[in-house]
Amino acid sequence: MTVLDLVSVLVVAANWFVLAYFVALNTSYLGLIALAVREFRHHLRRRSWAELDDAYADPLTLGVSVVMPAYNEEATIVESVRAMLSLQHPRFEVVVVVDGSTDRTFEVMQRHFDLVEVPRVVPDDVPTRGVVRSVHAPRAAVPLVVVHTENGGKASANNVGINAARHPLVCMVDADCVLDPDALLALARPFADDPEHVVAAGGVVRAVNDSPVTAGRVAELRMPRRWLARVQVVEYLRAFLLGRSGWSAVGALVVISGAFGLFRRDTVVEVGGFDLDTLGEDAELVVRLHRHLRRERRRYRLVFLPEPVAWTEVPETVRVLGRQRRRWSRGLVQTLWRHRTMIGNPRYGAVGVLALPFYVLFELLAPVVEIGGLVALLLGLLLGAIDWTFAVLFFLVAVGYGVVLSLVALVVEEYSFHRYRGWRDLAAALGATVVENLGYRQVTAWWRLRGLADSLLRRRARWGQMTRKGFTATPHATGAGPVPDTGPVLGPTEVADAR
């Protein structure tokens, strides 16, 4: 056997492996979608008697501190904070942590909300890196606190917010997000329904690019104009909404987005808050919660809700998107490495034996297999080791099956939440299902592969910066609307009630 023959045999073997891998990957996603559909049906049926407004009449409603870390967000910060302040909840505050911004984020807020410095003692319940310079609040009775810190990174800013929070539940929200008006009421509901066990609840993050935002609310949802953002609409729908709902259904949710998640403050403090050295600090916290609570043999639940939605501006340029995906990849590596003893370990239940192995096989290694598979396919064709019929089969499984999955996600969305209402939006979404699987996925695999390489080579991590356009305002955009009162402010002992 010549060297060429040996290479050919290896290439063929690699191709079969990649083919089997794609079948397994896409079928896993199909299974998650099936689980998510069951969750959605349950959720939608509950809608007619949910009565979220009951929280206003409930003396035991737990207060919520909405924590918004902000770094160079001057384009969107006012709109975002106004949106947060107009949320419906009987007892909440908004804590904005200005994390040493180099733009005018703080000044813009100071002017708009008429902020004055206030004496507020911020405890050190969880570790932070950025020293608190000052704490500010509006002169008017608005439930807003702005903590000005030295730059310490996002995880540190989150921890500063947790320290400054005065309510037993903390809601982590990205400063560039706009929430549905009843987002807090809906996300806090599982804590009221099952107070003994629920320690965290995650909401959905979806793209809002080019949709008009009026008085802090999405006035009319439209598909973005740029294809890069359109593809992310479909990707977020399939991977985040359906994927995480599926994991939640089997009690193995390991990612609650840092852009929109609600946590019991005392439990987060118990595990030490966000890790300051991890890029994927949101997923790392959730995995650490699982680890800690399992070790303590406590009964607990982390839930994911298909509604409400946090609307966010997704990257519209290749450069920013690439940086984001590299960062996510590195975060995943760090989280999985840090908690490697949990992987495949039955002691950690479905998280250990299902979710984490899935993330290793189909998230961490996916870019390696995707890029490697493409190379092996081209090499096989070039060497004449594989027939064109095999290449077609490969294409059907890797791309065709992927398009089917994306389309299934669109169908599920259409029959459940149907947020996009126009025919043009539908046409754009249909086009995006193809682009997502043929082009976009391969490019993002390359970025993720680079992120993986960065981790292995221990290159220095950077958060980078997302260039914000600012929300698209409707011409008749006016004031912030009514600002709800916070009601009595209690200390975190209040949460003892949920035990």
Next chain:
Amino acid sequence: MPPPVGPVVDRGVLVGAVAGLVVVLLALAVALLTGRWWRRRTEARRARRLAPGRPLLVALAAGDGDDAVLDRLATLPRAQWRALEPVAVSMLGKLRGGARAAIVALLERRGTAVRALHDSRRRRPTVRARAAHLLGVVGGPGATARLVVLLADRDPDVRAVAARALGRLRDPLAAQPLVRCLTGPGRALPHHVVMPALARVGPPARSALVASADHPDPAVRARVAEALGLIGAVDAAPRLVRTLQEDPSAEVRLRAARALGRLGTPSAVDPLLAATAAHEPPALRATAAHASGAIGARRAVPVLAALVDDPQHWVAHTAAAALAAIGPEGVAALRDLAHAADRPGAAAHAREALGKAPGVAA
């Protein structure tokens, strides 16, 4: 070029796979388009059906409707009423007085409550839960009795909706069954669902709660203590004081402290202040400090002022807030603390509390 070393895929299989994929993609696309078309059609039809009745319903809710409006709504064609009924039901939660009574009268005439009673026996839990919700909103003869039965439903959602509905009805007859949910061994119902309902029903639940105050399970005793505070059972204060002082469970004591703060009984101040002692659990100390402030007794000021210097952040923070809640004496103590150069921690907490106290400058 040499022949491929890998297996060649049979062309028939390949054509079949391509055809299968195309069929699946087309089926999904058709499902998507059909769904969109159907939804738009349904929404348009619903809007058409709502159009004649909605202004009449708004007039009724605004108190502008007379008997003629009620009659017209009561005789709307069935299809129009089916579109309008959810709107009428959703309005009820926001209305009080005469306007609410008018909508309830309309729902009674349309047989909504009777239908809900019937639906509450149906097989599907979704239908039963929706019926329970309607019974809680509309009420009517037999609603309480039926909802009490649903408290033991096999579906947890139905049980929770029934508990909330009973709270909405505020019927004293619901007190005993709700207390049983809190204390009994029956089907599980989150106490966070039962307690607001009990709070709405109020004092009729008192005797049943007190009877369970010595339950062997500390979780039940904790719920009972909490509930006594929520229903405003002022005459149960001595019992709660005893619980605060003697119960072996810290959680039960914490709930008793909070209940005493809610009741505002001055005789509870000394036991509450005793519960702020350094050897007690921090959560209990903070809760007791908060409760002392809520009662507003001036004799609590020296103890709370000492607590503002406590090394436990939340104990100090709560004590400062409690001083501000007590009034002028507490504020004066905070002012002294705010200028105490030898106690920087206490000074910071005091300044924060003063900053939040209405009409006070540090």
